[in-house]
Amino acid sequence: MTARTSNDSARDIPEATVARLPVYLRALMTLAEREIETCSSEELASAAGVNSAKLRKDLSHLGSYGTRGVGYDVEYLRYQIAREIGLTQDWPVVIVGIGNLGHALANYSGFRSRGFRVVALLDADPGRHDEMVAGIDVRPFDDLESIVAENDVAIGVIATPANAAQDVADRMVAAGITSVLNFAPTVLSVPEGVDVRKVDLSIELQILAYHVQRKAAAALVEADVEEDSA
Amino acid sequence: MTARTSNDSARDIPEATVARLPVYLRALMTLAEREIETCSSEELASAAGVNSAKLRKDLSHLGSYGTRGVGYDVEYLRYQIAREIGLTQDWPVVIVGIGNLGHALANYSGFRSRGFRVVALLDADPGRHDEMVAGIDVRPFDDLESIVAENDVAIGVIATPANAAQDVADRMVAAGITSVLNFAPTVLSVPEGVDVRKVDLSIELQILAYHVQRKAAAALVEADVEEDSA
């Protein structure tokens, strides 16, 4: 009775590839907007900011959706990648913590356009309740369980201060959420089987700072070398 | 005459390690807050959410800052990592695009506390000028060049819509900025030597969606197997 999906090769896509599929998807949408119907791996790779060997290798994990000598059909490949990621279905999402960042996330159009539907905004602060944000009213955090159950929410977004994040994650997991996107600058501990992805704004800046510093140091050394040879 | 810095081993830290240094830094700050003065690689690794072998390997690229049989001095290691990343100095930053996300970024306390100083908020929309955000007034985008020059800005943050981002990046580069943190959902092309890091909110959600879908598919297969064996 075991009904396998039509494409067994779809299993076990390397993480590095998974992380790039959304980038390819966006590049394909840009091409489609410009009414380009076909593209080569070279063209798509350039639009996505990667090299074409990597692109072809990545796509080879999904299946064989191109035509040798011709390239890829933009719309067909777009659909296949969307299906692979799971964007052909609707993903109900809750956002907890409606401060500045929560506002920004609730209003972010990139979510809705990719099939993510914000079903609720939650905040522990009663002062925020019934405020409307992005057309959705802010509800008490204690409504989490009922909202998750009623809407079959699988993805939770944490946009609270760091000290509240672990509690929120615990409650989310208890309510049945298995995937968490964490914007709070803290390490969450969750049971096996729960996925956490972290976006940390200040860490990105710190990585940049490291490289700025290195560039400055390299420039100094170079100046010294010139001085030496003079 | 070439004056090398005291620690030549500080050069050529692997990218993967650089990306984790800020995580260690944050973990050390948490330990320091709890007035813990010494920690083992095991304890620090656990606080940072990595395994201890990786932590020790990472730290070994910076130098030898621990004591065998004892562990690491929290404050000393914190300082060494901060120095390595370049956080012992002040980094002037400009933010362009003061929509929801720009607001959130301008108000984000994690920047200031790590030595990033927002010297200006810029927006092309005259309707937003002279509005105060996070105690800084919003200025015209055309002030970019003079602000960069006056404040020695090396890092620019782009929080504009996608269609404006490339223009903003071009102007930033022309003004002398060599490191860009891009929140706009688009691939930027910049000259060699300019660093771009990208934070894409919807891509993170899409990666999560892929894993949710996989978990659901795996659960189905398992149910089928049980049915078969029944």
Next chain:
DNA sequence: TAGATTGTTAATCGATTAACAATC
């Protein structure tokens, strides 16, 4: 058939991990 471009192979590179000698 000739030209173009994919999908795959195999080599290379970088990151992770376990194990342990060095040493406090």
Next chain:
DNA sequence: TAGATTGTTAATCGATTAACAATC
């Protein structure tokens, strides 16, 4: 000296890349 824990080695794993046979 005995116990603890670092820093390093070496093995393994996964990702990237160039090259090219397959094939439209």
